[in-house]
Amino acid sequence: MTKILRISDIETKDMLFFDAEFKEQCFKFCLQRDIEFLPSLDDSTQMYVRDDNARDFKVELISEQRKMDGFQIAFDSRVLNAFQQNHLLFVFTEGEFSGVVHFSDFNKSIVSAYLFEVFFQYERSLRIFLHECGLRNSDIVKFFEIKVSQAKKESSRDFYQRKIDGYLIKKAEIDKLPQFQSFYLDDLISFANAQGNNLNIDVIELRNMIMHAHELVNMENWSADNFIFDFAAFEKFFTRAIALHHDYRKLKNKVAFLQGSDKTVSFE
Numbered sequence: 001m002t003k004i005l006r007i008s009d010i011e012t013k014d015m016l017f018f019d020a021e022f023k024e025q026c027f028k029f030c031l032q033r034d035i036e037f038l039p040s041l042d043d044s045t046q047m048y049v050r051d052d053n054a055r056d057f058k059v060e061l062i063s064e065q066r067k068m069d070g071f072q073i074a075f076d077s078r079v080l081n082a083f084q085q086n087h088l089l090f091v092f093t094e095g096e097f098s099g100v101v102h103f104s105d106f107n108k109s110i111v112s113a114y115l116f117e118v119f120f121q122y123e124r125s126l127r128i129f130l131h132e133c134g135l136r137n138s139d140i141v142k143f144f145e146i147k148v149s150q151a152k153k154e155s156s157r158d159f160y161q162r163k164i165d166g167y168l169i170k171k172a173e174i175d176k177l178p179q180f181q182s183f184y185l186d187d188l189i190s191f192a193n194a195q196g197n198n199l200n201i202d203v204i205e206l207r208n209m210i211m212h213a214h215e216l217v218n219m220e221n222w223s224a225d226n227f228i229f230d231f232a233a234f235e236k237f238f239t240r241a242i243a244l245h246h247d248y249r250k251l252k253n254k255v256a257f258l259q260g261s262d263k264t265v266s267f268e
Helices: 020-033 077-085 103-107 109-132 137-150 154-169 185-194 203-211 231-259
Strands: 037-039 046-051 056-061 067-069 088-093 096-102
Touching: 020 037, 020 046, 020 056, 037 056, 077 231, 096 103, 103 231, 109 185, 109 203, 109 231, 137 154, 137 185, 185 203, 203 231
Parallel strands: 067 088
Antiparallel strands: 037 046, 046 056, 088 096
C-alpha cells in the first residue's frame, strides 16, 4: 500500500523568521521570492506582513485561512483551495507551529518519489481491472484496429498500425507475460474508456513529468535572478495529481467488487 503523503512530509521546518535587527534583509528576501509574510520569532500566533509602500512590515494575527494542519493529506482539493487564497501557509502539527509550506514545496523529491509509486500502483490496478472485466491483449489490439479504420489522417492510421505491428512481431513473447503488461499507460486508459469508463487521460502528462524528472512546479522565468514560481503551472499539476488519486481509488474499488468484496485484494 502506498504511504500517504501529508503536508508535514513537505513543509519547511528550517525556516527564516522575521528579525527586527535584519528588517531590510528580511524585506529583500521576501521581495525577491514574492513572499508576503514571515513568521514571528517570539509569537506563533503572529506574522510580519510585507508592506511594499513603506518597505517595512506590519504585524498581523495568523488567520485560520493561513493555517494548514500538518496531518492534512497533501493531494486534496482543500489544499489547492488554501493555496489559491494564500501561496504560503503556516503549518500546525498537533496544535503546535511546526513550519511553513509554499506551493513550490511540491517540487521536493519526496513528492516525485511518492507520485512514482502511485503511478506504479495505478497502472497495475488498471491492468488487473481490465483482466477482471474479461478483456485480453487481443481486445486492445482490436481497439487499435478500430482506430486505424476510423482515422481520418494518415499520421493517425500509421500511429495505431505501428502499435499493431509491434504487438504482432513480439506476440509470442508478450503473451507469456501478464495481460496488458506490454502496453503503454495512455493506451490502457484510452482502451478502458472505450469500454465505458471515465478515466482522466490528462494524468499522462503528469506521468511524463515524473518519469523524466521534470520540475513539478515551474518558475515563471528560470533565467531570471529570482525565486518566483508559476502558480498557474502549479494548479495544472495539482489538478492532475488529484485526478490520478481519484481514478486510482476508483479502480481499486471496482477491482474489489469484481474479485468479490469478501476477498482480500492485493495491489502489491
